[in-house]
Amino acid sequence: MKYFVVFFFLVLSTAAIAQDIQPSQKVNGIIINNNTRQPLPNVNIININKVRGATTDSRGYFEIDVQPNDTLHFTILGYQSLRVRVTNDWIKNKSTKIQLTEKAIALEEVIIRPFNLTGYLEVDSKLIPTKENYRYSISGLTQGYEAGEYSPNAFGRVLGSIFNPTDMLYNFFGKNPKELKKLKEMKKDDTVRNLLESKFDRETISVLLGVDKNELAEILQRCNYSEAFIQTANDLQIMDAISGCYEEYKILKKK
Numbered sequence: 001m002k003y004f005v006v007f008f009f010l011v012l013s014t015a016a017i018a019q020d021i022q023p024s025q026k027v028n029g030i031i032i033n034n035n036t037r038q039p040l041p042n043v044n045i046i047n048i049n050k051v052r053g054a055t056t057d058s059r060g061y062f063e064i065d066v067q068p069n070d071t072l073h074f075t076i077l078g079y080q081s082l083r084v085r086v087t088n089d090w091i092k093n094k095s096t097k098i099q100l101t102e103k104a105i106a107l108e109e110v111i112i113r114p115f116n117l118t119g120y121l122e123v124d125s126k127l128i129p130t131k132e133n134y135r136y137s138i139s140g141l142t143q144g145y146e147a148g149e150y151s152p153n154a155f156g157r158v159l160g161s162i163f164n165p166t167d168m169l170y171n172f173f174g175k176n177p178k179e180l181k182k183l184k185e186m187k188k189d190d191t192v193r194n195l196l197e198s199k200f201d202r203e204t205i206s207v208l209l210g211v212d213k214n215e216l217a218e219i220l221q222r223c224n225y226s227e228a229f230i231q232t233a234n235d236l237q238i239m240d241a242i243s244g245c246y247e248e249y250k251i252l253k254k255k
Helices: 002-020 088-093 121-127 154-163 168-175 177-188 190-197 203-209 213-222 227-232 235-254
Strands: 025-033 044-047 052-055 061-066 071-075 082-085 095-100 134-137 144-147
Touching (some): 168 235, 177 190, 177 203, 177 235, 213 227
Parallel strands (some): 025 095
């Protein structure tokens, strides 16, 4: 009886391992406009679980590596984003048709000015900011922290955030190791990198890391990145900033 229990346990363990190392398979599909039924080119598709990307061609066609239960995230400017779970039926049939819905957005006239100037030199000279962004390097690390203005206490605030168990930065980096490992995977896929480089809405990176867009801004603030950087950087730069901050967190955590 004892040997039977051991044998049964080994069979279950082998089956579980086999499921974990199940090889990826390719699936494909065509993405169309929900209203016109026309194919949509240049739709960005990202496998959130594998951090691999694809883009539809002129016929709306795409193919991507998946495993059962992976989640695919579909985005294109002017359309509502969509998440689709990969089912066994999809893998079996290899192909499917996916519909995206246009966003109903009323555009208003926007006048963009770098500064709200009055035309009077004495007044305008006080409106234009003269402070520069500063970065603080830490001995032994390849990167430092950026702050919006000179602040001698910046380094101390960063260390306080990293080692304070009640701080958001401590909690985020400490409780999301699986999601943060995706940062390295993002850099390996050219499709994902090119997508992030062209985007400024933080949607894709927030989906991949499993956090809210507002949390991304707060994380970067806790890492002492300037408000100017947070507002103007593209998603790839934001990803690199969080990745760099996480690597520094791991180094400081070991010391």
